Amino acid sequence: MIHRRSLLTGAPALALGLSATGLLAAPAALTADTILKPREGRGPRIVVCGGGWGGMTAARYLRQEVPDAEVILLERNPFFWSCPMSNKWLINVVDTAFLTQDMLHPANKYGYTLIQCEIIGIERDRKIVRTSQGSVDYDFLILAGGIRNAYDVWFGDDKAAADYTRTHFPSAYIPSAEHVALKNKIHNFKGGTIVMTLPPPPHRCPPSPYERACVMAWHFKVNNIPAKILILDPKPMIAPIGAGYRAAFDELYPDIITHVPNARVRELDPYNKRIMTEAGDFDFDEAIIMPPHQASDMVFYADLIARDAEGRPTGWADMHPRLFHANADDSVYIVGDSMGTISPQFGHYPKSAHVANYIAKIVARNIGQRVRGQDVVAELPDNLCYMLVNGDPREAISVEFFYEIGPDGNVQQTQIDVDVRTPDLLEEDFVWIDGMFNDFLR
Template structure:
């Protein structure tokens, strides 16, 4: 199916014959200028990084370090960087806006890559071209690090009005954009009532972080005597990861505020009448944080690199080589961060965390440098850890660590260690962790 036939796909279909959600159909050709966005510079390869978040900014910085002659171009639609980690703490002013929202030009200048603020709206892999709202750009290697998209069509089919209404009125702030400010303001102005929070089905971005958000909003209610209740609608049978730590925090710190409802997969959302039907019953709400299922970012769909299930339906995530992070059918395209698909039949995906996105960004930069130098590419495994704040006064956190190894058959295996006892020591470790990461790429 060529690009033109995508455009002609009937809008009534939520999923096109090629498995592409209809709201991801290629943008009208008129938007693209056919001029080249930027002339090449340097004597080395041009490496385009699409998406300047945790994974993309890390990759751009280390590509320049490993391959000084490379022409590295980072394409990012937002004018500034937004960090997911610490954004829950920012909601209740434990860190200020300057901590989570950073200038991107200084790192681009410091590390010597080119930053272009533009939106990627097409990828023509056969021509090695990225299409953006400002023009086209060619590449030798392409890194896709666009994070996630909110798959509202899972709830609303092709009803774009309902999806847009939900996004505007019940923002979830899981993607770096204006929703972050909107959510913070909603809770600052909140006078009381029932808040419902839907969790996406796994795999989704940062699995422990919605529970952290519930704890910190509950702490805000408790501290400011706001008569609010939070109902967490969880499609999983139990809280995970750090289930014991969260269960203790809910019961001991917020017994009258947080209710966790397991097996509550969403069946129907009516944002206009503020009602949700789930497998565990129906819920009315005054306010809500509505998270639909997560999928790989739009740019992976544009590139035609979404995996397929045995029944031919899209997995929603990039089909990649589990050790080299190249697209399954295109060695010159890499996928970094939350967009990555299945790694192992033991645990599925790497946790969709900033820690992993940063680690893979570094690994992919090294892998490309080895290829450019004509050396053998040595596969490297990431690790993962996440610190989650459950109490803001005194500040206390719980955490989870994931370790990886490869078995004799080449399969990647995961070990998970939950740190369920909340402690102020983990807060200090959390701030040391984020400082060391920010120092790496910001």
């Protein structure tokens, strides 16, 4: 018989993390020189920061395009949470297991390294990413961190007010516990006025705040909850899918939803539940406060934020509009919602999961072409979004975007709104997301 004591005695102490006294040794302290992962092989090292739709897609396709590359994906969350379909999850059209996906499976299947950590700094001059677990060097870097909630645009240095707003009136537009808090808020709401502030454009998934208002209104309607939803929209009209959403508001929820255009926030008093806007002042019982969106923190860390003609920071990445690398550093690529201006005609690509997935594949191909010494081929994406507006019958509307190079050499956008709500569009939505999950997650 092998006793536990003899098994421990026969094992090397270092292999078990034991000190000379036989006690478990304390983990080594992290320093500025701690190496997160030593180099492996002779191929290029490509580090992807952010494991959302863009980052996971990039990691998967980089292993295909550059088979000898060492691909490292850095992500702070322990599992993948899909913001697409999360509005439907709020009213239980899909369950939590549908939105949450294992991140280790695709990493093992496609052969990249997944490390859970927080990005805390980027030194482009040394080609180093600093993380909560140590530093890692790179040959190519992809920043795919999505957005940041720019509460400081409203509150400046008043961190207490920003934190109070975030914790009491969460926006739930970044994968986190805020989604669970919002769902609980909706299902525990007994009545009164709910205010939704929309971020000024560009912002993540432009049509989704209106979808959120619709699914909330449907829930309140069928459960006879005396609720009013005020959508404070900084834009002059509902967009995109304006006619479809207007029909849903007027025909399905006329006594619940009020859309207020030109309602850019001037001042917010979260403690006394009052919002001052350019369209008037509003008191509320509950709120979903969506602050302005900007590029993720990691783009700021890398000092790659663009500036406008007056020299003011735009909040979005300064990048090549066709090749997607930073203008100041062609070894750094920006993928997904952090991307900057693309065209003078339409500004930014829609900050959507579909675009992030598409651009990530293009960037993987472009890096592969560079590694092989080939000419880099500039490609254009497309975009597709479906939005649920009715819970019974379950009906959706949609919008498509197509891109081409115009006579002036700039990217031009064609937008097609599908304003008539139908069950068929919701079925298409599930086909779309199943295909996407199969593409980079399964």
